[in-house]
Amino acid sequence: MPIPEPPRFCPPAPAGAGPFLLSINPADGSQAGRVAQARAADVDGAVAHAWQAVRCQPWRDLRLDRRADVLYEIGRLLRAEREPLARLQMADSGKPWKECLHMVDSAAGSFRYYAAVCETLQGEITPARGEYFSMAIAEPFGVIAAITPWNSPIMNEAQKVAPALAAGNAVVLKPSEETPQLALELLRVCHQAGLPQGLLQVLNGSGEEVGAALVRHPGVRMLSFTGGTETGRAIAAVAGQRLIPVGLELGGKSPHIVCADADREAALAGVLSGIFGSAGQSCVAGSRLFVERTIYAEFVAALAQRTRALRVGLPDDPGTQVGPLISWQHRDKVAGYVELGRREGARVLAGGYAPEQGALARGAFYMPTLLDGLPAQARVCQEEIFGPVLVALPFDGEDDLIEQANGTAFGLAAGIWTGSYPRAWRLARALEAGSVWINTYKQSHIATPFGGFKDSGIGREKGLQGLRLYSQNKSIYWGLHTQPLSLG
Numbered sequence: 001m002p003i004p005e006p007p008r009f010c011p012p013a014p015a016g017a018g019p020f021l022l023s024i025n026p027a028d029g030s031q032a033g034r035v036a037q038a039r040a041a042d043v044d045g046a047v048a049h050a051w052q053a054v055r056c057q058p059w060r061d062l063r064l065d066r067r068a069d070v071l072y073e074i075g076r077l078l079r080a081e082r083e084p085l086a087r088l089q090m091a092d093s094g095k096p097w098k099e100c101l102h103m104v105d106s107a108a109g110s111f112r113y114y115a116a117v118c119e120t121l122q123g124e125i126t127p128a129r130g131e132y133f134s135m136a137i138a139e140p141f142g143v144i145a146a147i148t149p150w151n152s153p154i155m156n157e158a159q160k161v162a163p164a165l166a167a168g169n170a171v172v173l174k175p176s177e178e179t180p181q182l183a184l185e186l187l188r189v190c191h192q193a194g195l196p197q198g199l200l201q202v203l204n205g206s207g208e209e210v211g212a213a214l215v216r217h218p219g220v221r222m223l224s225f226t227g228g229t230e231t232g233r234a235i236a237a238v239a240g241q242r243l244i245p246v247g248l249e250l251g252g253k254s255p256h257i258v259c260a261d262a263d264r265e266a267a268l269a270g271v272l273s274g275i276f277g278s279a280g281q282s283c284v285a286g287s288r289l290f291v292e293r294t295i296y297a298e299f300v301a302a303l304a305q306r307t308r309a310l311r312v313g314l315p316d317d318p319g320t321q322v323g324p325l326i327s328w329q330h331r332d333k334v335a336g337y338v339e340l341g342r343r344e345g346a347r348v349l350a351g352g353y354a355p356e357q358g359a360l361a362r363g364a365f366y367m368p369t370l371l372d373g374l375p376a377q378a379r380v381c382q383e384e385i386f387g388p389v390l391v392a393l394p395f396d397g398e399d400d401l402i403e404q405a406n407g408t409a410f411g412l413a414a415g416i417w418t419g420s421y422p423r424a425w426r427l428a429r430a431l432e433a434g435s436v437w438i439n440t441y442k443q444s445h446i447a448t449p450f451g452g453f454k455d456s457g458i459g460r461e462k463g464l465q466g467l468r469l470y471s472q473n474k475s476i477y478w479g480l481h482t483q484p485l486s487l488g
């Protein structure tokens with residue numbers, strides 16, 4: 001049965017057509033673009049169309065090497081368009097140029113990786129207990145919903161769309177309203193690469209309206225969400241009611257640990273990049289610094305000096321190390337946390353203000369900030385700020401360290417700097433975190449699973465587990481009986 005053209009919720013709106021969503025460049029307040037806005041009523045059509053694509057297209061039953069061909073081609077096209085895509089990304093999100101290039105490369109890498117996984121994935125033959133042949137194979141859910149945040153556009157989308165398609169699903173994708181443009185580009189590239197129409201739908205709209213309608217839609221069989229913990233909790237509650245699986249990548253307040261025997265220079269550089277990369281708008285940002293008390297004063301003084309020396313600048317300036325935050329509203333939230341820290345008794349060792357002079361005054365910038373003097377239970381040490389704010393705390397010995405480091409609701413990531421292998425191993429095993437970095441930080445690649453303990457999420461993206469997230473097992477028994485089945 002031929003399937004109709006997908007409903008056109010997604011292309012950029014012609015000038016003045018509305019309703020549309022504006023994307024504002026947080027570096028200077030200019031308009032980065034505008035896109036057609038979906039409403040809750042559009043969710044029905046998108047889900048129905050996705051099911052139509054699942055049922056009528058051979059995608060699910062396509063030979064896996066052919067499915068992989070399309071995914072490889074998406075990766076190749078993304079890579080070929082890396083500069084224009086990175087430029088759009090820079091305008092949408094305000095991220096510095098190099099980070100934008102990295103996001104596109106990472107998206108391309110996700111498609112390439114899941115093409116390879118798709119092509120090589122095997123089912124299992126299970127040891128039979130009778131006259132039959134038994135096996136376990138992976139099947140897609142059908143239509144899944146992917147909801148993404150603003151902090152890593154195209155990279156986050158690819159991390160969900162690539163494995164979900166590789167597993168044979170259709171995807172209805174709702175990107176963040178703050179960064180609506182890259183998902184549309186991904187859709188265009190997917191079609192250009194030969195992905196059958198309808199298998200990927202993009203709905204740009206608000207979370208409260210479109211996101212919530214998508215999550216509740218009875219045609220959606222699995223939910224994949226990256227974003228704030230409270231939104232994740234609300235989505236998980238709906239998934240619980242509906243008894244559908246959910247993958248959640250949520251927030252963090254990751255401990256970054258420096259032991260007295262660490263290589264000081266390496267640790268300083270690691271701590272700086274661990275928190276101030278992406279202006280702190282990273283779920284794995286090392287936002288709580290624990291330094292062994294014997295070197296605390298010296299280390300924190302050196303860190304404050306280097307924090308003050310960081311180059312905060314416009315995203316397209318090659319010398320920029322820290323760009324703007326995503327929006328002025330978000331900057332106010334970050335500044336509010338620093339004020340709260342001050343009221344709670346923090347010493348502000350670096351930053352603690354928004355620049356008010358020159359070109360930066362036009363953007364949503366906030367200076368890299370280092371606080372200390374707070375108890376580990378202070379709100380600033382417990383809640384995810386998602387900005388360039390680091391809180392430093394001393395520790396005495398491993399027991400004290402583990403108690404403090406594990407003493408939050410989160411469990412996404414942790415970093416350890418030490419010269420002792422046994423100590424690194426003990427700490428890595430004791431920390432409640434989905435990823436632990438030893439003498440490095442924020443390394444990540446598509447082949448290694450990623451996700452959180454505790455309030456940082458459910459399930460793992462990336463790697464082989466990232467494909468299984470979008471598949472359900474089917475066990476098949478094939479009778480080889482020489483005698484009819486008996487009741488006894």
Ligand code: TXE
Nearest residue numbers: 148149175176207208211212227228231250251283384386
């Ligand atoms: O995230 P939200 P926001 C954290 C960070 C940040 C806070 C809020 O601390 O300050 O979350 O950021 C959609 N049903 N992180 O407001 O609200 C929404 O439209 C369905 C951590 O941007 O979680 C967007 O597409 N969908 C983080 C996506 O969910 C809903 C990344 C994320 O939005 C919805 C971003 C609803 N009821 C923020 N409400 C990380 N872990 O990487 C919103 N959405």
